Amino acid sequence: MSDRRNAVMRTVAVAGPVGVAAGAALLHGVLANTSAALVLVLVVVAVGVAGDRTAGVLAALSAAAAFDFFLTEPYHRFAILDRVDVETALLLLAIGVAVTEIAQWGRRQQARAQRREGYLTGVATAARLAADGTPDHDLVATVERMITDVLDLDGCRFDPTHARRTDRPVLGRDGTVVWHGRVVDVERDGLPTMDTIELPAGRRGTNGRFLLVASSGVRRPDLESRLVAVTLAEQVDAPVRAAEPDR
Structure with missing residues (x-):
C-alpha cells in the first residue's frame, strides 16, 4: 500500500467517524444511540478492510471518542455517565481493533498464497527450460x-x-x-x-x-x-x- 494511500486512509479514519457521529447527533430525536453505533461500526469496518493497521486503530479510537462526544450525555464533553453507553463505546473500540487485525491477517494470507503461486510458476518454468534442452x-x-x-x-x-x-x-x-x-x-x-x-x-x-x-x-x-x-x-x-x- 502506497504512502499516499495510507495517508488518505488515516485521514478518513479520523474524520469519518467524527462526521458520522456529528450527523447522527442531529437526528438524536429519531435515531437511537445503538443504531448510531452500528453505523459507526460500518465506518470502522470499512476503514479496517481498506486501510492498514494504523488506519484501523485510528478509526476505532475516533469512533469511540466521537460516540462519547456527540451521542452520550453530557453532550459535547468527553464523559459518559450511562453504563450502557460506556459498554457501547468500548465495543466500538474492540470491534474496530479486531476487524483491523482480521483484515491484516487476511492480507498476509493472500500475499503468502500469491508468493507460493509465483514460486510454483518459477520452478515449473525452470524445470521446463531444463527439460526442453534450453x-x-x-x-x-x-x-x-x-x-x-x-x-x-x-x-x-x-x-x-x-x-x-x-x-x-x-x-x-x-x-x-x-x-x-x-x-x-x-x-x-x-x-x-x-x-x-x-x-x-x-x-x-x-x-x-x-x-x-x-x-x-x-x-x-x-x-x-x-x-x-x-x-x-x-x-x-x-x-x-x-x-x-x-x-
Whole structure:
C-alpha cells in the first residue's frame, strides 16, 4: 500500500467517524444511540478492510471518542455517565481493533498464497527450460533472475567452477545457511551481508554454484523461500561451459 494511500486512509479514519457521529447527533430525536453505533461500526469496518493497521486503530479510537462526544450525555464533553453507553463505546473500540487485525491477517494470507503461486510458476518454468534442452546460458540467466527475486538479493551469478571457498556461507539443500560451521538464524539475523553466499547447483551440488549477494541491507527470507531457491538451483543439473571463476 502506497504512502499516499495510507495517508488518505488515516485521514478518513479520523474524520469519518467524527462526521458520522456529528450527523447522527442531529437526528438524536429519531435515531437511537445503538443504531448510531452500528453505523459507526460500518465506518470502522470499512476503514479496517481498506486501510492498514494504523488506519484501523485510528478509526476505532475516533469512533469511540466521537460516540462519547456527540451521542452520550453530557453532550459535547468527553464523559459518559450511562453504563450502557460506556459498554457501547468500548465495543466500538474492540470491534474496530479486531476487524483491523482480521483484515491484516487476511492480507498476509493472500500475499503468502500469491508468493507460493509465483514460486510454483518459477520452478515449473525452470524445470521446463531444463527439460526442453534450453541453451545453458538462457537457463542459467533465468534461474539467476528467479533466485534474485525469491530471496530479494542484490545479485546472483552462476560460477561453473567446482572450487569453492570454505570460508563462505553456504545455503544448503535443507534451506539452512551455514557459516564457519554455525547455522545462521536467517529469519532473525538475516542473510550474511559481509560475504558472498554460495548455493550449490544441480541435484548433487556438483555442477558449479550460484553466488548470492545481499550486502546492501538485511534480508530475511523465510524457509519456504530458501527452499524454492534451492529447487531452482537444482534445475541447472548439467555441466555448464566454464567461465571466469569468482575472485
